[in-house]
Amino acid sequence: MQFLFFQGFGGSASRGATVGGGIIKIFARDLKVDGTISAQGQDGVAVEDARKQVSGGGGAGGSVYIKVGGTLSGSGLIHADGGKGNALIKSTEQVR
Numbered sequence: 001m002q003f004l005f006f007q008g009f010g011g012s013a014s015r016g017a018t019v020g021g022g023i024i025k026i027f028a029r030d031l032k033v034d035g036t037i038s039a040q041g042q043d044g045v046a047v048e049d050a051r052k053q054v055s056g057g058g059g060a061g062g063s064v065y066i067k068v069g070g071t072l073s074g075s076g077l078i079h080a081d082g083g084k085g086n087a088l089i090k091s092t093e094q095v096r
Contacts, residue, residue, distance in 0.1 A: 018042040018043065018044055018045060018056055018057070018058060018059040018083055019041070019042050020041045020042075020059040020060040020082075021038070021039035021040050021041045021059065021061050021062025021080055021081075021082075022039050022062045023062055024037060024062065024063070024064045024065070024080075026064075026065070026066045026067070026068075028066075028067075028068050028069070029068070029069050029070050030068065030069075030071045030072075030073075031066065031071075031072050031073070031074075032071075032072075032073045032074040033073075033074040033076035033077075033078060034074045034075060034076045035076050035077075036077045036078075036079075037066075037076070037077070037079075038077070038078075038080070038081075039061065039063060039079075039080040040061065040062070040079065040081045040082075040083065041059030041060050041061050041062065041081065041082045042058065042059040042083045043058055043059075043083040043084045043086060044056035044057050044058045044059075044083060044084060044085045044086035055085070055086060057085050058082050058083025058084045058086070059082065059083040060082050060083075061079075061080040061081045061082040061083075062080045063080055064079070064080050066078070
């Protein structure tokens, strides 16, 4: 049985929602990672207009599934981090 869990989203009160990291599946005999394999969620976006100020949450981290029959090697990175939230503090200042 195989389960796939789809990407999550970052929330906000009404706007500024962000996307999650998605799914990466790798099946390989041998795998060398010298770069980056990333399913990172999008950072939150703060939105301000004439009617309201909205702080956006970061998107959920995705998932990375790797099945290697032989050797997994290299000096690269594999990650599925969630995005950073973004709070609107003042109309001219944002904090991440």
